[in-house]
Structures are given as C-alpha cells and as structure tokens.
Amino acid sequence: MSGLLGALLPAVPLVAGLLGLLLPAASRRENATGGDRARAAAVTLGVTGAAGALALAVALLLTVDRPTETSATWVDFGGLAVTLGVRLDGAVALVAVAVTAVALAVQVYSIGYLRRGPHDDVDVDHRYPPYAAQISLFTGAMLLVVVAGDLIMLLVGWEVMGLCSYLLIAHDRRLAGAPAAAMKAFLVTRVGDVGFLLGIALLGVSTGSFRIADVLAHDHSGATLTAAGLLLLAGVAGK
Numbered sequence: 001m002s003g004l005l006g007a008l009l010p011a012v013p014l015v016a017g018l019l020g021l022l023l024p025a026a027s028r029r030e031n032a033t034g035g036d037r038a039r040a041a042a043v044t045l046g047v048t049g050a051a052g053a054l055a056l057a058v059a060l061l062l063t064v065d066r067p068t069e070t071s072a073t074w075v076d077f078g079g080l081a082v083t084l085g086v087r088l089d090g091a092v093a094l095v096a097v098a099v100t101a102v103a104l105a106v107q108v109y110s111i112g113y114l115r116r117g118p119h120d121d122v123d124v125d126h127r128y129p130p131y132a133a134q135i136s137l138f139t140g141a142m143l144l145v146v147v148a149g150d151l152i153m154l155l156v157g158w159e160v161m162g163l164c165s166y167l168l169i170a171h172d173r174r175l176a177g178a179p180a181a182a183m184k185a186f187l188v189t190r191v192g193d194v195g196f197l198l199g200i201a202l203l204g205v206s207t208g209s210f211r212i213a214d215v216l217a218h219d220h221s222g223a224t225l226t227a228a229g230l231l232l233l234a235g236v237a238g239k
Contacts, residue, residue, distance in 0.1 A: 016049025020133025192238015
C-alpha cells in the first residue's frame with residue numbers, strides 16, 4: 001500500500017501539469033468565454049492536483065511504519081543497473097506533506113493574485129493556464145526527488161525542477177528583467193548540476209548500481225565519498 005501511495009504521489013501533480021499544458025493561454029486582451037473556461041480548467045487542474053498530492057502525502061504519513069522500498073530494473077548498462085521504484089520512510093512522508101502543503105497554498109493564492117480586475121478586460125496575467133501547469137510540474141518533480149529509490153530517477157526530477165524554475169521566473173514576459181533573471185538562474189543551476197551529475201555517476205560506478213539502498217550499503221573509499229559529497233554539494237548550492 002505504501003509503495004502505491006509513493007508512486008502516485010509525484011504522478012498526480014505531473015499528470016495535472018501535463019494536462020494543463022494542453023490548455024490555451026488567453027490572448028493579451030481576451031475576456032471571451034473561451035479564455036474564462038481555460039482559466040477555470042487550469043484552476044481546477046492545479047488545485048485538484050496539489051490537493052490530491054497532499055491527501056496522498058498525509059495518507060502515506062499515516063501508513064508508513066517502517067522503511068519501504070519497491071524497485072524494478074529499468075535498464076542495465078553492462079552490469080550497471082538503473083531501476084524504477086520508490087524509497088519511503090517517515091522522513092520522506094514528512095517532507096512530502098510539507099512540499100504538497102506549500103504547493104497547494106501557492107495554487108490557491110495564485111487564483112486571486114493572477115486575476116482579472118473588476119474594471120479591467122485584461123488579466124493580471126493572461127498566461128495563467130501554463131503558469132498553473134508549470135507549478136504542478138514543479139511539484140511533481142520535487143516529489144519525485146523526495147520518493148525516488150534510484151539516483152537516476154532523482155536526477156530526472158532534479159532537472160525537471162530546474163526547467164520549471166526557468167519557465168516560472170521568465171513567466172511574465174512584460175517585465176524587462178524577467179528573461180535575464182531566468183537565464184541567470186538557468187546558467188547557475190546548470191553549472192551546479194554538472195557537479196551533481198558527476199557525483200551521481202561516481203557513486204553509481206563505485207557501487208555498480210544507482211539504486212539508493214545499494215549506494216548507501218556499499219563500502220566506498222573515503223576519497224570516493226569525499227569527492228562525491230563535494231560534487232553533490234555543488235549541485236545543491238547551484239540549485
């Protein structure tokens with residue numbers, strides 16, 4: 001049961017985000033019914049995805065009573081296995097509750113913050129549907145980082161978070177500084193992620209597996225642990 005909850009936790013906001021990307025962004029001066037419907041659908045997807053993820057996180061917190069892991073080999077590179085699965089414990093459940101609670105608060109707050117004024121025919125932000133979808137994708141990616149049982153899965157969630165950060169910072173293109181700020185964030189995180197990627201590769205090669213349980217159980221040399229720790233720290237600092 002815990003394994004199913006862990007798998008659904010990132011999947012729910014990710015699906016909500018992908019569906020939200022299919023909604024059209026309103027034109028800059030649109031007040032037609034079509035724009036209102038797209039916005040209402042975006043609100044529904046964003047809030048429902050975040051609320052559903054929060055409910056799953058609370059259920060996981062109430063049901064997980066010991067460390068649990070589910071995994072299946074996805075691909076094998078000459079004995080170096082990459083697996084699909086989740087790794088769950090009490091700390092994971094607590095972090096998941098925190099992530100989803102904040103995500104739900106952001107989605108709800110954004111409904112009023114990015115709204116059409118009572119005397120305006122222009123949305124405060126006419127691109128609300130892609131904005132809400134990007135928040136959902138960011139939430140799902142963050143939850144994938146939290147529950148991942150494999151370092152490659154963790155890396156995928158990490159990189160999707162970086163992409164969503166870039167898109168969200170550059171969201172309001174009417175602001176002259178937004179694209180420049182987004183590019184600065186993109187470059188800083190990409191430089192840091194080089195270290196993050198190398199640290200993961202070093203641990204995987206040293207272990208013979210990217211599965212987090214195997215990496216933690218393996219007897220690494222002090223030099224390997226130091227180098228991998230510093231490389232991962234570079235990625236975290238860049239993020």
